[in-house]
Amino acid sequence: MTGYLWIVIVLPLAGALFNHFLGRRIGEPRAAGPAILAVLGSFAFAAVAARDFFISAGSSEQAVAVVHLFDWIPGLGARAELLWDPLSATMTLVVTGVGALIHIYSVGYMHGDPRFGRFFTYLNLFIASMLILVLANNFALLFVGWELVGLCSYLLISFWYTRPSAAAAGKKAFVVNRVGDFGFMVALMIIFLSFGTLSYTEVLHDPGTVIGAGTATAIGLLLLVGAAGKSAQLPLHVWLPDAMEGPTPVSALIHAATMVTAGVYMVARCAAIFGLSDVAGGVVATVGALTALLAATIAIAQRDIKRVLAYSTISQLGYMFMAVGVAGYVAGLFHLVTHAVFKALLFLGAGSVIHAMADQQDMNRMGGLRRKLPLTHATMLIATLSIAGIPPLAGFWSKDEILAVMFYAGGYYTVLWAVGLVTALLTAFYMARQYFMVFSGEGRWDEGVDPHESPRVMTVPLVILGALTLVIGFVNTPFRLSFEHFLDPVFHSVPVAHAPEDGFLLAALALVSVAAGLVGILIAYLIYGRASEEVRERLLGRVRRPLMAWEHGYWIDDVYGKVIVEPGLRIADWSAGVLDQRAIDGLVNGVGVAVRRLGARLRPLQSGFVRAYGSLLAAGALLVVGWIVVRGI
Amino acid sequence: MTGVSYLAVAPEIILTAGAVVVLMVDVFARPSSRVHGWLVSATYALVAIAIGFQWRRVDIDGPGLSFGGTLLLNHLSVTVRAVLLVTAVLGTAAAWRMLIGLRRRAAEGVALVMVATVGFMLMGASADLVMTFVALEVGSIALYVLAGIVRSSPAGDEAAMKYFLLGAFASAIFIYGGALIYAAAGSTNVYEIAARLSGVHVVRPAVLLIGIGLIVVGLGFKVTAAPFHSWAPDVYQGAPAGVVGFMAAVAKIGGFAALLNILTGGFERYSGAWGDGLALVAAVSVILGTLMAIQQSDVRRMLAYSGVAHAGFILTGLAAGLVASSGILFYLATYSVMVVGAFAAVTAVSGQAATGSSFEEYRGLGRRSPVVAAVLATLMIAMSGMPLTTGFIGKFQVFTSAWEGGYEWLVITGLLASVAAFFFYLRLVVVMYFGGEDGDGTTLETARSIRWVLVFSAGASVLLGVFPGPLLDVLNRVGA
Secondary structure (H helix, E strand, C coil): CHHHCHHHHHHHHHHHHHHHHHHHHHCCCCCHHHHHHHHHHHHHHHHHHCHHHHHCCCCCCCCCEEEEEEEEEHHHCEEEEEEECHHHHHHHHHHHHHHHHHHHHHHHHCCCCCCHHHHHHHHHHHHHHHHHHHHECEHHHHHHHHHHHHHHHHHHHCCCCCCHHHHHHHHHHHHHHHHHHHHHHHHHHHHHHHHCCCEHHHHCCCHHHCCCHHHHHHHHHHHHHHHHHHCCCCCCCCHHHHHHHCCHHHHHHHHHHCHHHHHHHHHHHCHHHHCCCHHHHHHHHHHHHHHHHHHHHHHHCCCEHHHHHHHHHHHHHHHHHHHHHCCCHHHHHHHHHHHHHHHHHHHHHHHHHHHHCCCCCEHHHCCCCCCCCHHHHHHHHHHHHHHCCCCCCHHHHHHHHHHHHHHHHCCCHHHHHHHHHHHHHHHHHHHHHHHHHHHCCCCCCCCCCCCCCCCHHHHHHHHHHHHHHHHHHHHHECCECHHHHHHHHHHCCCCCCCCCCCHHHHHHHHHHHHHHHHHHHHHHHHHHHHCCHHHHHHHHHHCHHHHHHHHCHHHHHHHHHHHHHHHHHHHHHHHHHHHHHHHHHHHHHHHHHHHHHHHHHHHHHCCCCHHHHHHHHHHHHHHHHHHHHHHHC | CCCCCHHHHHHHHHHHHHHHHHHHHHHHHCCCHHHHHHHHHHHHHHHHHHHHHHHHHHHHHCCEEECCCCEEECHHHHHHHHHHHHHHHHHHHHHHHHHHCCHHHHHHHHHHHHHHHHHHHHHHHECEHHHHHHHHHHHHHHHHHHHCCCCCCHHHHHHHHHHHHHHHHHHHHHHHHHHHHHHHHCCCEHHHHHHHHCCCCCCCCHHHHHHHHHHHHHHHHHCCCCCCCCHHHHHHHHCCHHHHHHHHHHHHHHHHHHHHHHHHHHCHHHHHHHHHHHHHHHHHHHHHHHHHHHHCCEHHHHHHHHHHHHHHHHHHHHCCCHHHHHHHHHHHHHHHHHHHHHHHHHHHHHCCCCCCCEHHHHCCHHHHCHHHHHHHHHHHHHHHCCCCCHHHHHHHHHHHHHHHCCCHHHHHHHHHHHHHHHHHHHHHHHHHHHCCCCCCCCCCCCCHHHHHHHHHHHHHHHHHHHCCHHHHHHHHHHHC
């Protein structure tokens, strides 16, 4: 079964090719059919192939399979090999499962778009790329997936490329990711220099025998740069909010559920390297904590429904980085899975709202949508409570496990735990704020807007995700650590941080974090749910200055613009105008002219007469034969 | 050394039988073109199966000789057959419309393609100079006739006549070389020659060396190496477009396979001498081919000169001897696919039986026929040797072999020529996409068989450029 694992990747790839060539011809909605079937097929295959892991959960590493396809670049130890272990299985199931639902949802959301087929081409291509990324068994193939995912992200963010803002956002995502990729590439070079190969099998098997703590720290920090780019961590988080220019299903798929988790996945995959260096892990956790807090504060002041979610994604990814930084891989991955579900739900719900409001994204123009969009409202409420950490929803279990792990790690990490706790309060606050602004109160709609519930093809995925949000947390509760046992074969040889086993301590920690969540919701209710317009204005007026800073994301984008982008543009202008046109083009054209003149002199050789050709042949024969005789004697 | 193994010539037997059946069925039944199609497909399928069996046999029993030591059955000869088969299938598909358009003589054209393939397959398997000569003539005469198969075209007649006259000249040179070698070594079998030469001090090697040189010239003519190339532009321009790609590819494959067999099999001892000779021819071919290609205003002539340059690149690898054989085969296989694809595109643009194909006809092709333009652009980029295409991998292989073989100056010449070659390859791309408005603005209708060839050739050129590993793995066993 696992021998045919390549089918998982080939299916969406075939779907992408199919729609690329035939998508326009077969038109809407038929173009979506093959695309959805391809992803569902991948999901089904992966689910069946992962069955062994469920059966043998917690037993041994025998379940891990390496599928050799062919030698790709043998010199680099880069074989086209797929790694099938519980970690890659988890990622594959998340990508294809959430991906399939988003594909279905897109049928409704992209209805009427002239490039309907092309959209599904890109979605399929993205799924295939992400699967290459998570299934690779060496860093070279991982990098291929890594770059392809970046490319798809670019294509999808600027899908509506006629909008200048969308085109700019796509470009920004691409460039910022490139910065991260640079660090990643340097990390790969150091890995290759130290190990002589890029294969996981050799690099990640007891790397301590080959490299010391210093090299491990260097590799870890450089990998972190790459991960920060892809997973939108400080200071490379700036592309993600702008990426909301893409169609909402894209935001859900790429910028919430899958692509941005690539960084977390990569750190977890390299657990053996991070395990050698406390410094690298500590930096990862600190970056995560800072990002979580910073993004949460920014989210408070956003008015665009999707930007709130974008910053909340950055903040939640910060949680995951915190967890994997202290070696709480299971906690981090658990949050990755639950977050993928409820954040996809939030985005799709937001998409449903935007759809209903005739493409309005400003929450100040919403309100009172509870009755108009009952299904969207119900599912969004579940997701909001989940991310706020209210039991027994998915987000509670996974976030709580991260906080417990942080607290239990002790020492310096207790500070990060406190940061996480504050962030939890803020998270509950801004999510509840969003809920109240969108769904409760009076409608502040634009003229002529008549909100209506979205079609079935969009609400059914919402309901499925909502149901999943209710139950998926139970795969890893302190009472029953199924997910942890499932992942055992992956992390059995590296130190893993666990939540405390002391039931009383766990309960106390859970109480504290739930309390934080409830307080956040309460404050939001008081300000945005109950208070009148005037009271709210007065209250917010008192904190005008911080609100300004948050609304503009601490002006980080503006600083980057002044310090990096403008000088960069000036250098580009100079090299395009002066360096390239005068110096390099001049040189190239000069050579071209010289070669052409030389060639013109040779033209008489080709007169068209057979006698001339015969003579040339004879002369050439004499020359060559003479030369061979001279060299041979 | 002795013995008769029918498996060793099974592909040739099947192809010959196929050609005879096609002709006979045509005479007695006057069938529709569809029947011809089925017969040809069945023949090629059987040949593919036979080649598979041959490969297995070599895997199990190792290389062997049969028919009195004249025919080799080794990985090299089987690979050459496989490459020729692929070329023949693509060439037949690309020329299908043209061949069928000959009406009463369609069967003749199809049979000639098969017979030419037989000839060059035997060249790749031959271990005897007489055998090589017979095979060479079987293949060449079929090609002379193919060049003039459209009787209503004066340009085609001229091309066929030139090709035939100069080809006869080259054959004479080759057989004279063979005679001198027989006089010096007392045998025409390459392994026997090698055995007789080993361990003896040859007092006056000049006769032998002249023989080797004449053989290099004779085969150099077939592979369009400069300065024995002058027929190529006229023939490629005048012959019916459909078959030119096939003609260009098979003659190169057969010629290079024969050079590899004869020079490394019989004259390893003089590898320094013929290596330097090949290096000279390679340098002249690369330089002259590139410079002349830049001058052309006709796509077919441009491709002819680019073929001269490519012959030079392959010779660059060959100069280093047997170590380069896997690289040479990779180059031959991928170049054959490219050149058949490129001429299929020319056919699509200028018409089946047309002669000449000026750059003007390609103006605005990017809009008129996106698929043909995209394929042609891909093939041009691949031929120029851009990374991530087969052209790059092929050049990389032959250059590294030549460098290790001590021909550094040749590699540098080749690199410089490759850079200059970008000019004419990309010029066609520029004309197609940025050439301004096209003349008539009509969209092109392309036959399905041609479209199939186009997509296959461009796809293979990119796919094998990105993932050359599997093919190189197979070919590396050839060199071993």
